[in-house]
Amino acid sequence: MRQGRLIATGAMLAFCLFALWQSLLLSLTDRLGPGPGFFPFWLALIGAALSVALLFTTFREAADPADAETRIMPHGAGGKRWLAIVALLAALTMVMEFTGFRIAMLAFNVALVVALGERRWWIIAVFAVLGSYGVYYVFTTWLDVLLPVGRIGF
Amino acid sequence: MESLSHLLSGFAAALSWYYLAYALAGCVLGTLIGVLPGLGPAAGTAILIPLTFNLDATGAIIMLSAIYYGAMYGGTITSVLINVPGEAASVVTCIDGHAMARQGRAGSALGIAAIGSFVGGVLATVALVVVAMPLATLALKFGPAEFFALMVAGLCLVVGLAGKNIVAALLMTVIGLLFAMIGLDPVRGAPRFTFGMEELFDGIGFVPVVMGLFGVAELLLAAEKRQARMIEAELKNWLPTGQEVRDCVGPIGRGTVVGFVLGLIPGVGAIVPTFMAYVIEKRVSKTPERFGKGAIEGVASAETANNAYANAAMVPLLALGIPSSPTIAVLMGAFIINGITPGPFLFQEQPALVWTVIASFFVGNALLLILNLPLVGLWAKLLKIPFSYMCVGVLIFCVIGAYGLKQSLFDVWVMLGFGIIGYLLRKLDFPIAPAILALILGPMMEKSLRTTLEISGGSFAIFLDRPVALALLAIPVIVIAFLLFKPRSLDKLRESDID
Numbered sequence: 297m298r299q300g301r302l303i304a305t306g307a308m309l310a311f312c313l314f315a316l317w318q319s320l321l322l323s324l325t326d327r328l329g330p331g332p333g334f335f336p337f338w339l340a341l342i343g344a345a346l347s348v349a350l351l352f353t354t355f356r357e358a359a360d361p362a363d364a365e366t367r368i369m370p371h372g373a374g375g376k377r378w379l380a381i382v383a384l385l386a387a388l389t390m391v392m393e394f395t396g397f398r399i400a401m402l403a404f405n406v407a408l409v410v411a412l413g414e415r416r417w418w419i420i421a422v423f424a425v426l427g428s429y430g431v432y433y434v435f436t437t438w439l440d441v442l443l444p445v446g447r448i449g450f
Numbered sequence: 451m452e453s454l455s456h457l458l459s460g461f462a463a464a465l466s467w468y469y470l471a472y473a474l475a476g477c478v479l480g481t482l483i484g485v486l487p488g489l490g491p492a493a494g495t496a497i498l499i500p501l502t503f504n505l506d507a508t509g510a511i512i513m514l515s516a517i518y519y520g521a522m523y524g525g526t527i528t529s530v531l532i533n534v535p536g537e538a539a540s541v542v543t544c545i546d547g548h549a550m551a552r553q554g555r556a557g558s559a560l561g562i563a564a565i566g567s568f569v570g571g572v573l574a575t576v577a578l579v580v581v582a583m584p585l586a587t588l589a590l591k592f593g594p595a596e597f598f599a600l601m602v603a604g605l606c607l608v609v610g611l612a613g614k615n616i617v618a619a620l621l622m623t624v625i626g627l628l629f630a631m632i633g634l635d636p637v638r639g640a641p642r643f644t645f646g647m648e649e650l651f652d653g654i655g656f657v658p659v660v661m662g663l664f665g666v667a668e669l670l671l672a673a674e675k676r677q678a679r680m681i682e683a684e685l686k687n688w689l690p691t692g693q694e695v696r697d698c699v700g701p702i703g704r705g706t707v708v709g710f711v712l713g714l715i716p717g718v719g720a721i722v723p724t725f726m727a728y729v730i731e732k733r734v735s736k737t738p739e740r741f742g743k744g745a746i747e748g749v750a751s752a753e754t755a756n757n758a759y760a761n762a763a764m765v766p767l768l769a770l771g772i773p774s775s776p777t778i779a780v781l782m783g784a785f786i787i788n789g790i791t792p793g794p795f796l797f798q799e800q801p802a803l804v805w806t807v808i809a810s811f812f813v814g815n816a817l818l819l820i821l822n823l824p825l826v827g828l829w830a831k832l833l834k835i836p837f838s839y840m841c842v843g844v845l846i847f848c849v850i851g852a853y854g855l856k857q858s859l860f861d862v863w864v865m866l867g868f869g870i871i872g873y874l875l876r877k878l879d880f881p882i883a884p885a886i887l888a889l890i891l892g893p894m895m896e897k898s899l900r901t902t903l904e905i906s907g908g909s910f911a912i913f914l915d916r917p918v919a920l921a922l923l924a925i926p927v928i929v930i931a932f933l934l935f936k937p938r939s940l941d942k943l944r945e946s947d948i949d
Binding site: 319325330331335347385389408423444 | 500501503504615617618620621624625627628631635637638640642643666669670673674675836837838839841842843845846849850853854857859862863866869870874875877878879880896899900903904907908
């Protein structure tokens, strides 16, 4: 856990330093007063200082024996479920523009419900159809929310 | 008197069939979300935003507010039946509520929770009516310097009370503010941190970020854990006995006061008033040894304080434009999506909207009581929904919510990215609440500060000439100093996450 906090704080320090550099490319002041770079510059500077302070205090913390057993990234059966959600959500986002909401969501629902342990085909089928075509109908017809139709017309 | 006449007009609108329908739908959906373990009110309110995209502003806010306090009540059911709080504020309810369920008194526990929530919610809304308008009138005298100081004070209170590690909480605030800087500069209109990407010109969308940090991240956390087992509780008697109600009159009254007062202070998470109300009851009880073993007063006090807090937390939002918790920040986001900026001008510019929304709080609380007493058994059955279906259902709403506002798949990527970031931050014990509040307050903070400095010709000495601004800026200093030298016993009251 301590190592994870150090890495995360390091990433935040890098983010603040990047924001500091980017804000210096904008004008900090102009003839009317503070410019577009003014606020982000000071924020990034304060953020960098806080990151260094947090890195320092975390580094000085005594190692907790419980930390050795705590894993940051998921593992085991829970890890597989975690990975399935992230990977399928990424795949859904990638294909939705091409296939449209209905087909992409139908495939997503089937794949995710199966990945999470459901094996009864009729439940999977009902759930997938309601969660894709049913949801599409409710949101586009009743709630007037536009959802992607896709290049192949679905 | 003026407030009363506005409120009566508000009731006339709030009782129209369509606003009643929105409030009813919000209460049902909110309770449903609250019942599902792992999804708190912030996530619930965020993922249901797409349902309100095409409602009028008043209807959208009525529905989302009803989702909010419905979710606050829904968390009670899981606390009592499976000893898993649906949201952090219900942690205290687990202590005696679950003990009552083990004794076969789950119905009484849930019944008194519904009654306490109703009384606490209604009385807190009465106090809101009394307090909000004078506070907004006072805030109308504020200039940009005072508003900037107010937002800094609000954020620092959240920082101070949200996290175990104040440096980490401050850093999360700054990170949230930096993300808020992406897009067009609010004063000059110059693009910042956009890297030529058109999608970033409007800034990072609040809705996809919230859906990611709350909806997706909470599902990812839940995906790792095993599901809790429900007690097959006896739910035939869902009304507490006359003696139990008499025993709870005092706890409900004291819980209302504690919840309302603490709800007015930004940053005091819902767990603090519930814990404090519980401790007070234990102290004043003649039989404190019953607490922890199924004392109904413990459930009544905590649940009343919880709902009084939820309604009181609307005061800083409506009167000052300061969200005091992530869920209220989500509601503020819903106001902004609908082209309304919460704050003191709201009472002048949109009186019909604000008073209809306030009247709907009364209506919503009544609907919640009517719904929850007879339907406790039905809600309990929802606990048997397998994780796989809940997960897919929530993700469908998240995808539609992230995509639907701007019809942009880029926002779905943003949601997924922030989902993973939110998961990691939770695991590493970084507080997310300050970042969310900073993200929504960032553009307003920057605009106020820059306007102030333009007025002063770039001199920060202007804050020394404005006593209100100076006093408000002193709050963060006092809070941070207090936290550095605080008594150790106060640690028990603080939780890593607000809401």
